[in-house]
Amino acid sequence: MTEDVDGHVLDKYDLQKRLGKGAYGIVWKAIDRRTKETVALKKVSVFQQLTSVARSHARGLHHRDIYLVFEYMEADLHNVIKKMTILKDVHKQYIMCQLFRAIRFLHSGNVLHR
Secondary structure (H helix, E strand, O other): OHHHOOHHHHHHEEEEEEEEEEOOEEEEEEEEOOOOOEEEEEEEEHHHHOOHHHHHHHHOOOOOEEEEEEEOOOOOHHHHHHHOOOOOHHHHHHHHHHHHHHHHHHHHOOOOOO
16 A cells, blocks of 8 residues: 555655545545644646646656645545435535636636546
8 A cells, every 4th residue: 555655755644544546546544643633645646647748847846746635524525416415505506616716727827627
């Protein structure tokens, strides 16, 4: 499990278990060694997923992978959405608003996405 994570990340986070793997990376449940907070740690494998133009830009990062740290949620958002009874309309509107804001931000930086 830890062979997939860089040493400097393992110095900061104690990996508990792998939560999932998808097209853009791997997500682990982890403990922040400093704060003892449970987090979701995502490793995005930059060079495996980028186009040649984006790959050239990513080389400027001087690192092969990017790690993102998120608040850990016990609930699986996919299952919550699938049940359709847990989320009220106001929650759905909030999620859509956040998605639209994210897309607007990407577009403001001339970032292409799919």
